[in-house]
Amino acid sequence: MQSVIRTHLESVSSHSCYATELSFINSSTRRRSPPEWIMKTFCSVWLLLSLVELRPALPVSQETPLACRGPADPALQQPETPEEMDTTGDLEPTHYPARRAATVALHYLNTRHGSPYRVFGLQQVHKASAEDVAAGGRKYSLDFSVTTSPSGSAGPALRCSAEVLFPRTEQHTPPDVQLNCEALQQLNSTAEDEAFYQKYITPDSAVSAQYLPDSYGNMSEDMQPFWRLARVAASFIMLRESSENTEFNMAQVASITQQESSEKQLMLDYVVLLHDLPSQEIIQWKLLASWSPDSGVRVLQMEWQPRCPHATKPPN
């Protein structure tokens, strides 16, 4: 990367500009006499302009933003595919391509094994690699660790391996995940899950709340399992909507309304606010989820809710 800038400097700048720029960077404590300062400013501006000119004009997005656009349309303007997106082989674990793929694996893990007293969070990516596949997609191989909430970093970390396939198709296709975590089969429904279920499966139970957590990040202890259930249910949506250009987290539960229990399942109407990192958009989804200790979480209905002044119709 250093060589890129150096080559560019040499090719574009006059030698004096290059020398001034370099010497300025290397000895920022040197007192600069006025002519030198002017020279430095001129060179910096010239350099900046030359850099901007040299770069081919990158496509910029005219698309309606994600919050209005709704499910899984191509994200905002991206750079030419970053090197890591195209390289076959090892990926840097702390860089975003590995992390986004691991986040997708995490969403999948939560849909399968999440509960009111167990939400998985990404702790660390240990190793990652990627390769293009024949059908025209990209497959990531991941070795990573997860923590569970409520215990968080205080509790044990689970080691997982996963393969995440992002199909590169015209229309968005959800990623495919194969996942294996150690000791996952031993993770039974906890006593707290059972107690929670017994408490709220009663016929007269009608929990409802808004904005969890509140603006200050606070949430009563009673409402935390409901928040975690929302987080698990939202994982179904986040999983479905994910691509290599997205990175979803649940920002807030806008509302929760308990519906009449059906077939021994807790039934919960949620409105959740999802945050996508690259576009920085907040996307609102309404969903109906069911849960019981035996069946796990299922999402029965989901509906994108556009939030913008001139709402465009959802694609479906």
Add this chain to the structure above:
Amino acid sequence: MKGSVMSLLVALALVAQDRLAGGQEHRSYDYTKYHTMDEISAWMNQMERENPDVVSSMIYGQTHENRNLTLLKIGFTRSTPKKAVWMDCGIHAREWISPAFCQHFVKEILGSYQTDPKVSMLFKNLDFYVTPVLNMDGYIYSWKDNTTRLWRKSRSPGTGNCTCIGTDLNRNFYANWGTVGISRNCCSAVYNGPTPLSEPEAKAVNDFLGAHQNQLLCYLTIHSYGQQILIPYGHPNISAPNYNDLMEVGLAAANAIKAVHGKSYKVGTPPDVLYALSGSSSDFARLIGIPYTFTVELRDEGHYSFLLPEDQIQPTCEEAYQGAMSIINYIHDKNFRGSASTVTATLWTTLVASWISSANVF
């Protein structure tokens, strides 16, 4: 009976005197809670009033809604210009932990410069320019009600056909503006504005940094969330000339952070660890020659995202403070070696003298 009442009264008097004597104690301000803009403005006035020798305020622009953009200038006064460190918080309205950190930072340095020789040295050789909330209009809007909490941008109206409000201030600077990581749709959260520096908030920072570029050694801008220390540039094809140095300083800061509460902060350029972007304030700062520019993304990593619980304010600020001081101390020591070498010389002289006196060679 009388004796015990007397001793109780004496004890109370001593406690009261102790509290009054602790002049830097800001007992009424709770640094572990999120504060409204009014509370923060009042707090800034209080900091200036209570520390007149080392704190002054400067108005350096106006927001779109005509609020004064104010910073606190902190350090020992000197007639000649000093080198300086810039810190801004709250460019993005919903990142409430960020202004909380700026307040914590100011509290810490004001509370320690009289007792900690390192901080005293910083006050001697540097000025700190701290803006606790840059995007005041956006921040106030995010406090309006539950539906506005997750607002990000400024509050300027859309231009032309656009009916949406706001520009992403951190895409509005003249630094590869409009090339990558932005949207030209003004409803987007990363709309970079009709033109560079269209937003008065960005313009104010631009002008201040430009006017002080010879003094500024360090530019720090505080955000959330993600737990990252980002170095220039946001554009994937451009590299800072001092990339290696920046990475080293960043990694040292991440280590300092980890030592406090075990949290991992990733270090790198945005195109590597986050996403490519353009028009950011830190890219601009680096481009005009401020050597050490960092964007810090505070807690968490997505669990609560922007709605970081108040009980995490203190630990987050504690670790971030160590990270910031790691960077600031490095830069200080690099630029003001004189003081350190005097100490070293004295030490060596003392050692040699004691060796000579203890050796019986003569």
